[in-house]
Structures are given as C-alpha cells and as structure tokens.
Amino acid sequence: MEKQGVRFVKLPDNAEPTWKKIIVESNVPELLEPLRVISRNLWWSWNDDARKLFEEIDPEIWEQTAHNPIQLLEETSLERFSELEADMSFILRMKEVEARLSQYLNERKELLGPKVAYFSMEYGLHTSLKIYSGGLGILAGDYLKEASDSKVEMVAVGLLYRFGYFKQTISANGEQVAHYEAEHFTHIPVQPVMDENGNWVTITIEMPGRTVLAQVWSVNVGSVKLFLLDTDLEANQEQDRFITHHLYGGDNENRLKQEMVLGLGGIRALEKMGISAEIYHINEGHAAFIGLERMWNLQQKANLTFAEAKEAIRASNLFTTHTPVPAGHDAFHDDLFRAYMEKFTDRLGISWDEFEMLGKTNPHEDHFNMSFLAANLSERINGVSRLHGRVSQELLVELYKGFLPEELENVGYVTNGVHYPTWAAPEWRKIHEKFLKEELPEDIHDYDEASEARAWKNIYKVEDGVIWNTKSTLRARLIEYIKERFTDTHIQRNENPKFIAEALSKLNPNALTIGFARRFATYKRAHLIFRNLDRLDKIVNNPERPVQFIFAGKAHPADKAGQDLIKYIMEISKRPEFVGKILFIQNYDMNLAKIMVQGCDVWMNTPTRPLEASGTSGEKGVMNGTLHFSVLDGWWVEGYKKDAGWALNEERSFDIQDLQDELDAESIYSTLENEIIPAYYYRNEKGVPVLWVDFIKNTFAEVAPYFTTRRMMRDYFDRFYIKQAERSKGIVAEDYRHARDMAQWKAKVSGVWSDIEVVNVQLADGITNSYKMGQDYPSKVVLDLKGLTPEEVGVEMIVVTSDEPVEFVQKQEFTPVKTENGMTHYQLDLNLKQSGTFNYGLRVYPKNENLAHRQDFRYLRWI
C-alpha cells in the first residue's frame, strides 16, 4: 500500500540499502480529524456507530487490518479522504459519534469512589491490541470497559508486549504453528505518557548487577486509563529488552522479571505520575509484588516498620485468584528468587527467613509461591465463581493451619461476567435496548440486580419470529465469515483446495450449529465429543436434522498435549463423513470469538470439574441467545436453569478419568439426540422452532442478567471495595495510628502465645460419649493467659463430621467468667444441635475487634 507523502527513489541495482528512520503521519484532513480522536479511545470498540464509521471508510482495509482504525486511517488514500470530506452524511454521523464520545467522557470527569488500581498481566480489549492470551485477559479487558461505563474511578496497569501472544496457523499435517509478529506501537492505541516537562515517564527496577528501565504508555479505555510498561528500550541489555517481548513466553526467570516489572514497576509508575488509589486489586498472583513495593514505599514515607506497613497496605489490597489447582499457582525456585529479590529484605527491614515465609507455608519448601504472597498481603481474596470460591478455600487453607476451608472468612467469590456491549450482537442490542435502556441506571452505585432482572424479563414480549430471525441472521453471518476465512488468501491455510471446497459446500446456514472454542488445555476435554465416532457420524449426518460443530482455539506453545488435541480434531475434520460437519477455524481471537458466540446455536463446554474456575465464553453466548450446554462447573453451576440450556451431571462419579470421560461423552450424545436436536428441529406451522425460541427467551430472562460485568462490578463493590476502603481509611488515619497499634498488639500476643497455659478443661461434667441433642451441658476451661486479658483471648469449641471429608458442623464460644490468681475461667453451656457421631476440638485464639477477620491474625492453639 502506498503511503501518502513518501517518495520512493529507485536504487542502482547493486547498491547496498541504507535505511534511515522517518515517521510519516497519516494525512487525515482537518475536517476528518475527529476520526483520529475517536480511534485513540477504545470506547469506539463497544460503540456500534463508531465501528460502522470506520468500516465505511474502507471495508477492505478494515478487514485486512483486523479492525484497527489507527492503521486504517494510515492506509486510507487521499482520494478516499477527499470523497469522505464531501460526504455530508458521513460527516454528520462522524460528528455525532464525536459528540457522543465527548459527552461520555464529560460525564465521567467526576466519579464516586472508592478509587481502584487494577493490576493484571494481560488485558483483552480488542483484537488489535495483542496483550492477551485468553480468558484471564478478556476478563480484565471487559472489566475495565465496565468500569468506564459504570462510572467507576479506576486506573489499570499492565505490560506492553512487543510480540504479544502468537498468531496461530495449522500446518498441512495438523501441527499448530505459532507466529510472532512485532507490533508497531504507532499502529495501536497506545500513547507515550509524558511528565510536566515533556519527558517520557520512565521507571527503573533493580535486577542483579544492573538497573532495568521501563517506559510508560497509556491506553484510553473510555474514561479508564490503562498504563502499560515496556522494557524494549535501547538503554537495556538484550535480555531485559526481552522482558516485555512475549506474553507467557521465555523461561521462569523471564516470568519473574515480568512480574517484577508489573508489580514493583507498576506501583513506581503510578507513584511517579502522582496517582494513588483506595483499593489495589491484584488480578491473579502475577501482580502480587505490588504488595512489597507498597510496603517499602510506606516504610520510607511514613517511617513505619515492616509489620506496621503490612497492616496498612493489606487493608486495601484485594487478591483475585483464578486458579483451581495447586500447580496453577506461579512459583519461583529459591535460588532464582533470592538472586532477584534479596534486596527487599533490607528495604523492608526483615530477615531473609521472614521474607521468604511471605510466599511459603513452611520454610522447607523450595519455591516461593506468588499466590501465597498475594494472599498474605491482601485483606481479602476471591475466587471467580461460587464453586471456585469454595475450591480456593481448599487450596489456600494450607496457609491457615487449624482452620477448616469453610471457615476462611477472608476467601469469598465474585462470579465473572462479560461486558455486554462488547459481546452482544448489534441486532440483539437493538431488541434489548427497547426495554433495557430506560429502566437501568448508568451509575454502578444506583444499580440493583432485581431491577436488571426485571428489565430482562421483557424479552418474553418479543415475537417468536423476531427472535428466530435474529438468531438465523447471526448464524448465516458466522457461516459466511467461515467461508471467507477459508478462502482468504491473507490467512494461510495449508490445506488441499479440494477439501476446502467440499467442506465449504457442506456448511449449512440452517443446520444446528454447535460451537466449542477455547484454549486447548486438556482439562477442557475438547475430545469428549469424539469418543464414539459412529454415533457422532449419525448425529451430524442425519439428512433431516443435520448438525455441524465449529472448533477453534490455541494451545500454549509449550503444551504438547493441547497441540495434539488440535491435530486430532484436524484429522477428524478431514474424514469423509465429517468434512464440512466438524470444522476447525484457526487463530482464535476476540473477533472470531465474537462472531462464534453470536452465530452458534449452542455453546458447548465440557471441562473436568472443578477445573474451569469460571469460564466466560459461554456467558458471551448467553448474551446472544446462544444456549449453553456444559458440565456443571464454574459459572454454569450458578447459571443453569431448567429450559434455559443443558447441564451435564454435576457429581463426579469416577476417580478414573477415562471412565468419567466415557460417562460424560455418553450423556453428551444422549442429550444431543433426545433433547437438543429435537427441540431445534421442531417447527410450528409458521416454520418457527417455538421450543427453541422459548429456550432462547429463558436464557435472556433467567441467565443473562446475572453474568454481565455490571453485576460483577456491583459484587466487587458490595463484597469487597466498599468495606475494604472503609476499614483501610480507619487503619491509615491519624498518621497510621491503627496500623501501628495493631502491629504492636500482634507482636505482644505472638510474644506470649506459646506460653499460654491450659490449666484445666472440664467438658460437661465428665459425661462422655452420650450427649442429648439440644440439651445444655455446662463446660469449663481455665487458662493462664500470661498477662493477656480475657478480651484478647477467645476459647471456642468446634464440631466437625467424623468421616472424611471433614466438614464443619457447629461452633460455640466460651465466655470468660472470672480471673483469679492470674487464672482465667471460661464457661460454656455446650449444646449440640445435631445428632450423630462427630469429632470436636477446643481452640484458643487471639481476639481483637479491630481485626478484619479471623484469618487477619491466624493464630490457633488446640487443646
């Protein structure tokens, strides 16, 4: 493509080229200048009119650049710009979009708090900004967009990757090939952040024997600023320039360096720009280093000890964990970790032994665990669905020895959601807008779930035919898109043209279309549907009721098993009976995801429970009337409603995975054959599949309202942000008085804790083994508190099930009744409220009404 304003000089044939750098600004005419402004705020990406505007400039370049308006404006010819300048209708629409953006931003100049700083390794905001790999990133991206829409005061920090995550092609024999393309930062919506003297804002991070420099970029996500750090600078050594080259690339050492840049550098960057927040939200353990940096800062600024600073910063840290298995937590070997982080012991004024225990459950472990660090430095922790909250308690209980998982008051959950304007098709949004828009407040502080749910119920007023036509339009668009993708010369497909022609001719815009697209991690079990190929053959090739499956997804470059799965699906898709019935679309990205979740009739998800912490692609489907069919794992445990999708059995029946897979495959086939396919193909006299339409309406009415980022944002406010900001304010008030007091008190208690003596225990007057349910049995414990007061030491009795798994049954608190000769007497009318055989235990624990919760000071003494 010829660039405007550059002259090409013909070189003599044998001349060695010498290149000099010039930067050629695109020639957007003044009248069209608003286009440039709009292109620099990702707000355009969830605004249909803005999107349409760009597409109209040049649909071909729009597709070629993967919907990148900045590149589009650069590549548009002067002739085309002149035409647009003369196109009054275009100019008017452009002005309207510009006005809307500016009004949107104006309304967000003053926001209600608490102000949140959000830290994440990846953000999925738009296909053109390749700083995401999968679910975690998309979630973070959706969350920022929601923060902007909901008028939340938020800043976010991440890394700017030169190569980002890879582009996927599949070789002729089905191997995944990863392509890394260097990003031109002038082509993406990032801008250098300048200080008041016009200098680029940079920060430094000390690494062994050197200092690494990072510069700060910013991205406008509506009213939210996302700051991205970049170490690919000439001033850095080659190995350090590499730090921000790849998302999840390189070795463990590079990962550690990335996390140092994100966590330590992220806080430094905010400091340097004079930005502070009331809540610091750690999205996954990768960002846990922010806690260390915040402590060090505070120790210098307010002259606090390590323990005091810890009290102060913990109160405002929230840690979101996305991991359902211990191996999923990021951890660094001692030697590596010490080489990079040793300096922190001096900075924080603690010994190495103390320091490393921030990331371990016992000193003998040889890895420093970032999730443990995040948990230790955060007042609250949350999993990303109800089930995952529970799983997180089980994973983290290691840190709180003596407690049962369900006792962890500090570990809660917020179920992930999706940003509705990003994922819902414009056609659905037009229909929904009629009833949603007027009834719902924009501001998250005025939002309530009940009125949102009520609004969505209006979907039942929409005619069946309208619902069905909308779905059919979107399915046809998906099929059209797939055809383009397969024939597009820009996208390499190393496949036999005859196979492609046959596959495309068999694709059917009216057939029941089932989507399965996600990261190819083996736990997601993409292979399940292929366990019985004869049966699958019969399902997809039934001439009256055809079914087609669309697969897509990337496997991590280091995940051989995941790549083999892709290869296997490629092989299946080439068998004569499956050509055009089972398709694999390469290079799953946000754009493909959007078209798939909108166009499929059913979204299938078959993870091994409970390994899908939440999952979000099914939620995106739900926003588009795409019916969900999944194992009851992650969000679907909460989302599934009868006649609004299908659930595979919840309980695990087999320990042997292969048997479990067999059973699950069986129920997938029978649900397809007996429920899904008949519902889809049953038509009324007008040719409308009324049963199916009912399912779609139920999905909108009963499921969709609960899985938006709006609901998710509201939950973060209600369950975490507001309470933490409140408590944190108290902790830091009066020059950190409460932080100092609390640290002092904890030191006092831990000083004498192991000396506390149990002088006497009398349970229920000596009766053993025969208690009557509901009856009171006076019991007594006498302690020598070694100078602590009865207000500072609690005694409780806890009752649990006697069989594995041990489950909490009840808890009763002893009351201190008197202190005599230094002995404190505690009393309890023991009253068992359930019959059965149980185990009980007595525990002594430190008490202080200013503690955030029991795990804030996790001492326990069992007697």
Ligand SMILES: *Cc1c(COP(=O)(O)O)cnc(C)c1O
């Ligand atoms: C939504 C999305 C994901 C996450 O999907 P899951 O169902 O959570 O696995 C991954 N990649 C892309 C491109 C997405 O849009």
